[in-house]
Amino acid sequence: MSNDVKLLLLAGDYVEDYEIMVPYQALTMLGYRVDVVCPGKKVGETVLTAIHDFEGAQTYSEKPGHLFKLNATFDAIDTDDYLGLIVPGGRAPEYLRLNPRVIEIVQAFADRPMAAICHGAQLLAAAQVIKGRRVSAYPACKPEVELAGGTYVEVEVTDAVTDGELVTAPAWPAHPTWLAQFLKVLGATITI
Incomplete structure (x- = not known):
């Protein structure tokens, strides 16, 4: 496949490290x-x-992650140029959902391939x-998923859910399943 x-991928400060790095690299x-x-x-x-981790507490722990260099300018994007959208989690979705242009971008992908993980659902609900x-x-x-009219599906932390062209997962341990399901939605076939 060419880079055509x-x-x-929508990012913001304090995006979850694995949830931006792994999908980007893969x-x-x-x-x-x-x-x-x-x-x-x-x-x-x-x-x-x-970096969010599961260390036995009632919720995840948070540690400083890496710097991720942006390879495109937000104000210059045209959603018509893209096949699909990726929405990583972490704390970024919490404040990104307050940006009207971010909401417009997510809405533009409502009927196209879209993958959201972890707190990325906050953007989906807001949009x-x-x-x-x-x-x-x-x-x-x-609660946000249900208030937005979605049906929250509880799955193992390593699993993902596909509904039409939307692929969602609870957290980064689901990357193998989440990305595999997203590739199917994108129409990709991988043979080894």
Whole structure:
């Protein structure tokens, strides 16, 4: 595959480290061009990431992650140029959902391939694109999914849910399943 097939990834400061790094690297390795953007930032600037882990507490722990260099400018994107959208979790969706342009972008992908993981469901709920759909997310997002008219699906942390062209998962341990399901939605076939 050439880098003619473009995917858009919405990022923000304190995006979950694995949930931005792994999809970006895996999809790029497969030949997709993945443009990573953040409101108010330009190509070459960075977002701070956070590492969330499950260490036996009642919720995840958070540690400083890496800097992720953006490879596209938010204000320059045209959603018509992209086949699909990736929405990683972490704390970024919490504030990104307050940006009207971010909401417009998510809405533009309502009927196209879209993959959201963990707290990415906060953006889906705010954009009102999950009504009547089955959605997985980090368990703390269940009320938001349901208030937005979605059906929250509780799955193992290593599993994912596909509803039409929407693929969702609870957290980064689901990457193998989540990405495999997203590739099917994108129409990709991988043979080894």
